[in-house]
Amino acid sequence: MAARDTAHPIALDTETTDLNPFKAELVGMGFCWGPGPADLAYLPIGHHPPMAADLLSAAPEAPPQLPLAAVVSALAPWLTSPDHPKSLQNAKYDRLILLRHGLALGGVVMDTLLADYLRDANAKHGLDAMAERNFGFTPTSFSDLVAKGANFASVPIEVAALYCGMDVHLTWKLTQLLGRQLQDLGEALTPLLREVELPLEPVLAAMEATGIRIDIAYLQELSAELLATLTALEAQAKEAAGSDFNLASPKQLGELLFDTLGLDRKKSRKTKTGWSTDAAVLEKLEADHPVVPLVLEHRTLSKLKSTYVDALPALVEPETGRVHTDFNQAVTATGRLSSSNPNLQNIPIRTVFSRRIRKAFLPQEGWHLISADYSQIELRILTHLSGEAVLVNAYQQGDDVHALTARLLLEKENITPDERRLGKTINFGVIYGMGAQRFARETGVSQAQAKEFLSKYKQRYPKVFAFLELQERLALSQGYVETILGRRRPFPFDPNGLGRLRGKDPLAIDLEVARRGGMEAQQLRAAANAPIQGSSADIIKVAMVQLHHRLESTGLAARLLLQVHDELVLEAAPEALDAVVTLTRETMENAVTLSVPLVVETGVGPNWMEAK
DNA sequence: ATAGTCACG
DNA sequence: ACGTACGTGACTATA
Numbered sequence: 001m002a003a004r005d006t007a008h009p010i011a012l013d014t015e016t017t018d019l020n021p022f023k024a025e026l027v028g029m030g031f032c033w034g035p036g037p038a039d040l041a042y043l044p045i046g047h048h049p050p051m052a053a054d055l056l057s058a059a060p061e062a063p064p065q066l067p068l069a070a071v072v073s074a075l076a077p078w079l080t081s082p083d084h085p086k087s088l089q090n091a092k093y094d095r096l097i098l099l100r101h102g103l104a105l106g107g108v109v110m111d112t113l114l115a116d117y118l119r120d121a122n123a124k125h126g127l128d129a130m131a132e133r134n135f136g137f138t139p140t141s142f143s144d145l146v147a148k149g150a151n152f153a154s155v156p157i158e159v160a161a162l163y164c165g166m167d168v169h170l171t172w173k174l175t176q177l178l179g180r181q182l183q184d185l186g187e188a189l190t191p192l193l194r195e196v197e198l199p200l201e202p203v204l205a206a207m208e209a210t211g212i213r214i215d216i217a218y219l220q221e222l223s224a225e226l227l228a229t230l231t232a233l234e235a236q237a238k239e240a241a242g243s244d245f246n247l248a249s250p251k252q253l254g255e256l257l258f259d260t261l262g263l264d265r266k267k268s269r270k271t272k273t274g275w276s277t278d279a280a281v282l283e284k285l286e287a288d289h290p291v292v293p294l295v296l297e298h299r300t301l302s303k304l305k306s307t308y309v310d311a312l313p314a315l316v317e318p319e320t321g322r323v324h325t326d327f328n329q330a331v332t333a334t335g336r337l338s339s340s341n342p343n344l345q346n347i348p349i350r351t352v353f354s355r356r357i358r359k360a361f362l363p364q365e366g367w368h369l370i371s372a373d374y375s376q377i378e379l380r381i382l383t384h385l386s387g388e389a390v391l392v393n394a395y396q397q398g399d400d401v402h403a404l405t406a407r408l409l410l411e412k413e414n415i416t417p418d419e420r421r422l423g424k425t426i427n428f429g430v431i432y433g434m435g436a437q438r439f440a441r442e443t444g445v446s447q448a449q450a451k452e453f454l455s456k457y458k459q460r461y462p463k464v465f466a467f468l469e470l471q472e473r474l475a476l477s478q479g480y481v482e483t484i485l486g487r488r489r490p491f492p493f494d495p496n497g498l499g500r501l502r503g504k505d506p507l508a509i510d511l512e513v514a515r516r517g518g519m520e521a522q523q524l525r526a527a528a529n530a531p532i533q534g535s536s537a538d539i540i541k542v543a544m545v546q547l548h549h550r551l552e553s554t555g556l557a558a559r560l561l562l563q564v565h566d567e568l569v570l571e572a573a574p575e576a577l578d579a580v581v582t583l584t585r586e587t588m589e590n591a592v593t594l595s596v597p598l599v600v601e602t603g604v605g606p607n608w609m610e611a612k
Numbered sequence: 613a614t615a616g617t618c619a620c621g
Numbered sequence: 622a623c624g625t626a627c628g629t630g631a632c633t634a635t636a
Binding site (some may be wrong): 246248249251252302306307311331332333334336337339340343345346428430431433434435436437439442521522526528529565 | 631
């Protein structure tokens with residue numbers, strides 16, 4: 001059990017009563033320090049006593065349980081020590097459990113979940129899937145161990161020890177294996193794990209544990225107002241339609257519009273189950289029948305009511321009075337985080353009404369909310385990665401790049417706001433591989449005009465297109481693309497299809513031929529986009545790690561609360577506010593050094609709406 | 613469970 | 622001739 005041996009950390013696993021770390025009670029802990037059957041231990045802590053019926057047949061003495069307080073105080077020095085290396089599968093969960101018992105887990109040098117995510121973002125990273133894949137072994141599943149409705153505390157200690165022992169044993173074995181695998185994949189992934197993903201995990205745990213305050217009473221008022229509006233809209237829609245139908249059923253709505261009312265089917269398209277009635281379709285039909293605008297309005301408002309206004313209050317933890325999202329660090333293909341239960345990365349903002357929902361997100365009493373977001377970070381990254389001199393210069397001079405693009409495309413000096421919007425649409429569109437059709441639809445110009453703009457864009461910014469095309473070629477020839485920190489997104493093309501291009505000289509690949517299939521074309525756009533979206537994720541992750549530590553070391557009264565891809569949300573005490581805003585901006589802007597400056601815009605307010 | 617839809621960057 | 626803008630998560634209907 002040598003300390004400081006980061007190559008051979010001790011695997012650790014906690015067993016609890018609940019998947020939700022804010023509800024879970026500690027039931028036991030497992031340890032594994034070597035490959036053998038004797039290199040394992042299980043500490044029972046919170047198992048239920050055996051049932052009376054079991055006691056009659058059971059051994060006279062039930063296995064001893066260790067009192068929680070005794071375990072916590074005895075293990076605290078080891079659990080919190082940065083000098084005793086540990087490895088866990090999804091350390092954030094265990095960390096949150098231990099945090100509730102006052103323990104700050106230290107010395108996590110490996111997280112098998114995060115390592116496997118860096119190895120292959122597309123793979124499944126559950127312990128069961130990894131055991132199957134690497135060792136051809138299927139561990140007992142949790143659901144086979146614990147009856148429905150019961151929890152781990154009801155599992156007998158001897159059984160729990162075997163189950164937990166297997167989990168920590170697998171974690172130990174995977175620790176060794178994944179450490180080697182990441183090294184074999186090149187120079188970048190081990191530092192990315194050690195310097196970004198592993199240090200980010202406790203930052204996310206802290207953000208989740210803090211949570212964000214929600215104004216429940218205000219949301220309930222909003223809910224009542226929405227209910228009244230929705231009820232009225234529903235009655236009006238049925239009146240206009242001349243029939244009773246479920247406004248929430250796309251199937252019934254499609255039948256009403258295209259069968260009963262005979263509206264123009266050419267404005268819709270076929271789905272697997274009938275006619276599409278999505279917002280784009282309904283907008284085309286808006287003037288054709290009075291029911292359509294009513295349905296559109298109803299759709300928007302009922303979405304907001306069910307997904308946010310009614311859902312959020314139910315997710316407030318009674319213990320803390322705040323909502324604690326789950327930031328998932330190992331789900332997206334590109335390296336971004338995702339957020340769930342609730343998803344706080346898709347809180348409405350775009351419409352006037354939806355902005356009212358943001359007013360429900362509050363700082364701690366007496367504090368301020370801060371929002372800090374990267375300005376045009378993806379376009380800056382594309383500029384940096386492509387080295388397109390016109391754009392590099394523009395960003396270095398602090399010019400308005402959307403206006404610049406509009407001037408270049410329209411070949412005139414003075415640009416109207418509408419024309420600038422055209423530049424913005426095309427600047428962002430190229431990041432996603434937008435075609436002329438979509439560009440025309442977004443901006444209202446003709447398809448021919450859109451085609452001309454795109455080819456002009458290509459002439460003016462040739463390096464942008466060379467870069468994007470190179471990513472497609474790399475996806476085909478090497479099977480993956482990379483971000484600035486070396487994060488990979490694999491593209492496992494079928495060897496009988498585009499996979500046959502593996503190993504070829506990337507510049508010799510005929511992209512037009514490769515792009516012919518629908519699915520393949522989509523994959524190639526994703527390949528061009530991944531280094532941009534993924535590098536943005538790299539940068540904000542570095543900023544979060546640095547900012548969290550700087551807030552701690554300076555002792556400023558402020559906490560990171562949320563990350564929304566290019567935005568950080570914090571709360572700060574009034575006396576710390578100015579210092580925190582400055583520290584946040586400077587940390588985000590200097591997280592990495594590119595050929596173009598990174599610019600962060602900040603706002604402060606009494607709620608999330610007013611902080612933006 | 614899957615499909616359709618829609619909220620966000 | 623078609624469909625073509627990347628990445629997510631949640632809700633409702635429907636099977």
